[in-house]
Amino acid sequence: MMKSLLAIFLAAILTENYILNKFLGICPFLGVSKKLDTATGMSIAVTVVMVISTAATWPIYTYVLVPLNLAYLQTIVFILIIAALVQFIETVLKKYIPALYNALGIYLPLITTNCAVLGVTMLVIEKGQADPSFGFIQSLVNAFGSGIGFLVAMVLFAGVRERIENNDVPKCLQGLPITLVAASLTAVSFLGFQGIVDKMLG
Template identity: 60%
Template sequence: MKELLVIILASVFVNNYVLQKFLGICPFLGVSKKLDQATGMGIAVTFVMLVATAVTWPIQTYVLESLEIEYMQTIVFILVIAALVQFVEIVLKKYMPSLHKALGVYLPLITTNCAVLGVTINNVKDEYGFAQSMASSLGCGLGFLLAMVLFSGVRSRVDNSASIPESFKGIPSTLLAASIVSMAFFGFSGVIDNLFA
C-alpha cells in the first residue's frame, strides 16, 4: 500500500508528465486558457490513462511478451488506445450523456495524445505489476490535472497583464510562464524518496 502511495505521489510531483517529462504539451498549451476547460481536459486525460493502462498492460504481459514481439509495442498500443477512446466515446454518448457532454470535446483530442502513450509505455519500461501500473497512471493523470489547473491560473494572470511587451504577447509569454512553472516543480525532486524513509 505504501509503495502504491509513493508511486502516485512521485508521478504527480516528481515525474510530472507535463512539467518534467514534457509530454502532452499540446493540450497543456491549447486548453489551459480557462479553468473549467483545463479541469475538464485534466479529468478526461486521467480517465483515458486509467482505461488505457488497464487494457495495454495485459496485452503487453500476456500477448506481446509470450509471442516475443515486444518491438511491436508502440504500434499495437497506439492502435488499441485510439480504438478504445473512440469506443469509450460511443458508450458514453449512449449511456452517460451528461458525462459525454463534459468530456465530449476533449475525448477525441486525447485519442493519440503522447502523454497517454507515454504512461502506458513507461509502465512497461519500469516493470510495474498491474496494481502498480494503475497507481502510476492515476498519479500521472492527477499530475496532468494539477499542471493544467495551476497553469490556467498562471495563464489568466499572464494573458491579462498589461505590462507585457507587444512582441511577447500570446505564445511567447505562455511558454516563458510554462518554463517557470516547470522549474518550480524541480523543487519536488528528492522530496518523495525521503518522505517515507
C-alpha cells in the same frame, strides 16, 4: 507496500509529471489551458484514458505479446487500444455532456495521439522490466498519479494564463512567448518537490 504505492503516486504527480518533467502532452497543455473548465474536463478525460489504457495494455503486453514474441508490436497495439477508448469517451461526452464535448473540440480526438497517454502505457512496461516488483497494481497507481499530475499541471497553468490575460504584458512577449515563459516557470517550481519524494522512496 502502501508507502511504496504512495511514493509512486506522489512521484507521478510531482517529480515525474508527464507535462512539466517529461514534456509529454504539450499540445493540450498549451491549447486547452486557456480556460479552467475546459482544462479540468480535458484532464479528467485524459486521466480516465490513462488508467483504463494501462489496465488494458499491461496484461495484453505481459500475457499475449511477450509469450508470442510480438513485443515489437507494442506501440501499434497500444495506440489501437487508446484510440478505441478515446472513441468511447468521445461518444459518452457527446451524449451526456455536450457542453464539454463542444468546448474540447479537436483536442478530444487528439487524446488518441497524446504522447502523454502513450508514454504512460509504455513507461510502466519499462519500469516493470527494470524492477520486477513494479507490477500491475503499481502500474495502475502510476497511471492514476500521472493523470492527476496532468490535471494539476493543467489547472495550475490555466490559473496562470488567466492571471496573465488580466495584466499588462510587454508587446514583444504577448501571445505564445509569455505562455512559454509561464510554462517554464511552472515546470521549474515542481523541482522543489524532488527532495520530499526522494525521502519517501528512501
